[in-house]
Amino acid sequence: MLWLAPPLIILITALAPITPVAADPVQRPHIEAELIPEKSSLRPGEPLTVALRLKMEKHWHTYWKNPGDSGLPTRIAWALPQGFSAGPIQWPAPRRINVGPLTNFGYEGEILLLTDIQVPAGLAAGSAVPITARADWLVCEAICIPGDATFSFMLPVGNEPAAADPKWAKAIERTREQLPRELEGWNLDAYLRGNDLVLRLSSAQAKLTRIHNLTLFPDQDGWIANASPQRMFRTAGGYEVRVATAAAIRSKSGPLTGLIVAEPGLAKGISAAVVEVPVESATALADEILEEPALSPFADLGLLAALGLALLGGAILNLMPCVFPVVSIKVLGFIEQARGKPARLRAHGLAFAAGVMVSFWVVAGILRALRAQGEALGWGYQLQSPPVVAALAFLFFVLALNLSGLFQVGSSLQSLAGKLRLRNDYADSALAGLLATLVATPCTVPFMGAALGFALTQPAIVAMLVFSALALGMSSPYLLLCFWPALIRRIPRPGRWMETLRQVLAFPLYLTVVWLAWVLGRQAGVDAVARLLAGLTLIAAALWLMGRWRASTETGKRATMIAALVLAVVGCLFAWPGNKAAEAVADEVSGPWKRWSPAALASARAEGRAVFVDFTAAWCVTCQVNKRLVLESDAVHTRFEQRKVVQLRADWTNQDAQITAALRDLGRIGVPVYAVYAAGSLGAPILLPELLTKERVLRAIDEAAPPS
Amino acid sequence: MKKLVAALLAMSMASLVSLAQAAAAPGQAAPEFSLVDINGKMQKLSDYRGKYVVLEWFNSECPFVQKHYESGNMQSLQARYTQKGVVWLGVNSTSPRHSNFRDPVSSQAILKDWKSAPTAFVLDPDGKVGKQYGARTTPHMYVIDPKGTLVYVGGIDDKPSTSQRDIPTAKNLVAVALAESLGGKPVGTPSAMPYGCSVKYDN
Numbered sequence: 001m002l003w004l005a006p007p008l009i010i011l012i013t014a015l016a017p018i019t020p021v022a023a024d025p026v027q028r029p030h031i032e033a034e035l036i037p038e039k040s041s042l043r044p045g046e047p048l049t050v051a052l053r054l055k056m057e058k059h060w061h062t063y064w065k066n067p068g069d070s071g072l073p074t075r076i077a078w079a080l081p082q083g084f085s086a087g088p089i090q091w092p093a094p095r096r097i098n099v100g101p102l103t104n105f106g107y108e109g110e111i112l113l114l115t116d117i118q119v120p121a122g123l124a125a126g127s128a129v130p131i132t133a134r135a136d137w138l139v140c141e142a143i144c145i146p147g148d149a150t151f152s153f154m155l156p157v158g159n160e161p162a163a164a165d166p167k168w169a170k171a172i173e174r175t176r177e178q179l180p181r182e183l184e185g186w187n188l189d190a191y192l193r194g195n196d197l198v199l200r201l202s203s204a205q206a207k208l209t210r211i212h213n214l215t216l217f218p219d220q221d222g223w224i225a226n227a228s229p230q231r232m233f234r235t236a237g238g239y240e241v242r243v244a245t246a247a248a249i250r251s252k253s254g255p256l257t258g259l260i261v262a263e264p265g266l267a268k269g270i271s272a273a274v275v276e277v278p279v280e281s282a283t284a285l286a287d288e289i290l291e292e293p294a295l296s297p298f299a300d301l302g303l304l305a306a307l308g309l310a311l312l313g314g315a316i317l318n319l320m321p322c323v324f325p326v327v328s329i330k331v332l333g334f335i336e337q338a339r340g341k342p343a344r345l346r347a348h349g350l351a352f353a354a355g356v357m358v359s360f361w362v363v364a365g366i367l368r369a370l371r372a373q374g375e376a377l378g379w380g381y382q383l384q385s386p387p388v389v390a391a392l393a394f395l396f397f398v399l400a401l402n403l404s405g406l407f408q409v410g411s412s413l414q415s416l417a418g419k420l421r422l423r424n425d426y427a428d429s430a431l432a433g434l435l436a437t438l439v440a441t442p443c444t445v446p447f448m449g450a451a452l453g454f455a456l457t458q459p460a461i462v463a464m465l466v467f468s469a470l471a472l473g474m475s476s477p478y479l480l481l482c483f484w485p486a487l488i489r490r491i492p493r494p495g496r497w498m499e500t501l502r503q504v505l506a507f508p509l510y511l512t513v514v515w516l517a518w519v520l521g522r523q524a525g526v527d528a529v530a531r532l533l534a535g536l537t538l539i540a541a542a543l544w545l546m547g548r549w550r551a552s553t554e555t556g557k558r559a560t561m562i563a564a565l566v567l568a569v570v571g572c573l574f575a576w577p578g579n580k581a582a583e584a585v586a587d588e589v590s591g592p593w594k595r596w597s598p599a600a601l602a603s604a605r606a607e608g609r610a611v612f613v614d615f616t617a618a619w620c621v622t623c624q625v626n627k628r629l630v631l632e633s634d635a636v637h638t639r640f641e642q643r644k645v646v647q648l649r650a651d652w653t654n655q656d657a658q659i660t661a662a663l664r665d666l667g668r669i670g671v672p673v674y675a676v677y678a679a680g681s682l683g684a685p686i687l688l689p690e691l692l693t694k695e696r697v698l699r700a701i702d703e704a705a706p707p708s
Numbered sequence: 709m710k711k712l713v714a715a716l717l718a719m720s721m722a723s724l725v726s727l728a729q730a731a732a733a734p735g736q737a738a739p740e741f742s743l744v745d746i747n748g749k750m751q752k753l754s755d756y757r758g759k760y761v762v763l764e765w766f767n768s769e770c771p772f773v774q775k776h777y778e779s780g781n782m783q784s785l786q787a788r789y790t791q792k793g794v795v796w797l798g799v800n801s802t803s804p805r806h807s808n809f810r811d812p813v814s815s816q817a818i819l820k821d822w823k824s825a826p827t828a829f830v831l832d833p834d835g836k837v838g839k840q841y842g843a844r845t846t847p848h849m850y851v852i853d854p855k856g857t858l859v860y861v862g863g864i865d866d867k868p869s870t871s872q873r874d875i876p877t878a879k880n881l882v883a884v885a886l887a888e889s890l891g892g893k894p895v896g897t898p899s900a901m902p903y904g905c906s907v908k909y910d911n
Contacts, residue, residue, distance in 0.1 A: 070907075072870065100907075101835075101909050140905070140906070143769065144906075220901075247733035251899060
């Protein structure tokens with residue numbers, strides 16, 4: 001790469017005025033360049049560091065040794081006297097620079113590219129040595145401009161310790177300190193899994209670290225799809241970063257070499273380390289991977305934030321339409337009891353909270369146990385079973401009839417939750433907590449998805465903490481009321497208004513029954529709904545008989561009670577849906593919405609189309625609200641059409657292992673999830689919030705499929 | 709609270725757009741396309757089945773493209789192989805919103821000025837074909853055999869630079885791939901790193 005003949009160098013250096021320090025900076029379009037020796041003189045046998053300083057204009061960049069999708073690395077060609085030799089450029093860690101759908105690896109702002117020059121030992125003191133170099137670079141923004149500059153200076157030779165460059169020595173030292181180091185204290189493994197290159201960092205001390213971003217920069221092109229996002233996950237032993245492979249990876253052999261850059265750092269003061277690791281195929285590692293709890297992207301949420309979100313989500317659960325009537329009744333119960341001793345009230349509140357807490361533990365425990373056995377289940381799995389849906393319909397219907405006044409069982413509604421009614425009132429409160437949990441579990445509200453996604457991928461202790469926070473959040477209103485009875489006193493004194501309120505609150509419950517019947521219909525077909533409705537009618541008849549029975553004679557009492565029991569049992573048996581689902585199900589795929597499948601998604605993306613995936617379920621209220629109010633609104637519908645967005649719907653009403661797996665890949669375990677894949681991209685999708693607004697969806701469409 | 713806000717921000721954060729690089733690799737079928745050329749004629753890849761086809765990603769404003777045109781390197785390659793019956797298609801995927809965009813009329817003038825004579829020159833303003841092929845740079849070269857299979861994907865030569873001085877010493881990988889293919893031999897280097905300016909896609 002010698003571009004000047006040696007005699008010419010001598011000529012140049014002879015003609016040039018001797019400049020003992022750095023050659024003057026040169027100005028080139030959009031960049032300033034300067035060659036700076038670290039020391040102002042040479043000592044025989046002591047290497048000299050020379051820095052090429054490049055200062056790019058704002059938004060302009062130069063390139064790393066692997067420039068990424070386009071561009072060219074900066075190069076330096078040295079012309080040195082005999083006996084001298086220049087090492088390679090010591091590249092600082094680059095950054096990812098996105099240019100449209102392409103990604104480059106390079107530098108913005110000001111950088112120093114260091115080169116060490118070996119100085120021969122036999123150099124005579126008192127002489128002067130010419131150092132000449134030509135730098136070539138490509139500086140780009142939206143367009144690229146190649147540039148070059150030739151620098152030349154003379155350095156005197158002395159035996160004294162050389163003086164450091166007054167202006168730049170510190171910056172050179174800092175740059176040297178930040179150069180990528182050998183990776184110490186971490187084990188590195190790399191393997192191919194599907195279309196991903198996975199790089200895993202493990203360390204015994206991993207738990208003490210808090211890395212929130214890892215980026216791999218391979219030295220050579222062809223390993224990774226440069227523009228695809230690099231996703232970091234926490235593993236049991238540390239971290240892993242996954243990135244889509246390049247098509248050319250098939251022709252790769254030998255180890256993967258490059259850099260791994262961590263934020264905030266791998267160890268104190270070290271943020272970039274050298275990678276050299278053989279790439280194994282994943283087949284040998286497959287089992288190990290499955291066992292390892294790969295964390296969702298919410299991993300970096302941190303435990304405290306997750307607990308906070310769970311607490312908030314739990315409190316919001318109380319406002320869900322299926323929960324609100326039930327809990328309102330509980331509040332009324334409190335009002336009745338408010339006349340009692342504050343200590344008694346507190347005990348009731350605690351019993352209720354304990355009921356909620358234990359129910360959450362049980363649900364979460366079952367979920368974890370089933371998942372451990374390999375069942376593909378996620379949050380809301382309870383409602384994927386038709387018998388559970390039917391049973392909930394019965395429960396809500398009976399509650400509603402009770403509120404309507406069709407029958408009375410004592411003064412407390414909660415005794416209905418089972419004939420288990422114990423003499424102990426506190427058990428009654430605990431049972432109310434269980435009931436509230438039962439009706440609340442399927443309602444995924446904003447914030448809760450993230451917290452639950454975090455929870456299920458965590459060690460058991462952490463998972464239980466998160467679910468406990470959820471339970472605490474849900475019971476917080478009662479705990480507040482119990483511990484600050486002053487709040488209760490603000491509510492009007494008990495009277496006729498309570499009876500009216502109770503009857504009014506029955507209607508949301510009837511609507512909940514309608515909703516559950518509809519869910520059952522989607523799961524098991526219209527016959528199952530008809531049987532359910534007949535069963536509900538029989539139950540209503542049985543309860544009506546029981547209500548009548550109070551006014552009857554002794555023998556009449558017994559007869560009506562038997563009749564009521566028979567009716568109830570027949571009703572239940574008749575309405576009981578089998579556990580089989582699917583075949584009768586009318587898919588919620590119509591009009592512009594096509595059925596989601598991994599293949600459908602992949603083919604749409606291969607065509608370069610933008611894709612919107614609606615992960616939904618009939619039993620998910622939030623999903624239905626979003627669908628009716630946002631996704632099927634005219635504005636959104638039109639925008640989908642205009643931008644030719646492929647609309648896919650993944651219906652999780654029944655169990656579906658493929659959908660569960662897809663949700664897991666997105667870091668979620670429940671619906672709703674809205675994933676937007678940008679046109680012409682193989683990158684990860686944008687996930688929209690669980691409560692959609694038209695504006696947010698329109699904006700997402702604009703981002704994913706800009707107007708052409 | 710900061711973390712919570714950050715988490716919420718992250719949830720709504722727009723993800724990065726990336727390019728479907730895996731779309732076209734040597735050994736795979738070349739994705740079909742039909743684009744209008746600068747003379748208004750429809751160019752359909754499958755119409756050239758039975759012939760070797762070279763796709764050359766082009767942007768007249770890119771210094772890397774200028775290197776190969778101002779030196780006459782690209783034109784001589786075009787001439788040599790079109791004479792042997794190879795179909796040479798220039799493709800420009802520059803977005804009409806980018807300052808480097810050149811409409812059909814100015815494209816004709818540019819080709820004339822450079823004495824470039826590809827079989828046809830097509831515009832791909834929405835970048836669809838470019839993204840299908842995973843074209844990253846200008847130039848980015850593709851050689852397709854008579855069966856429609858990609859036999860070479862990558863840079864024009866093995867010396868990434870903007871300097872014309874490097875052309876005589878560089879190994880022209882497109883010429884090698886074409887010579888090997890036409891001679892009935894398998895292509896020794898079926899892929900290489902493309903180098904050049906980024907393709908100015910519509911974002």
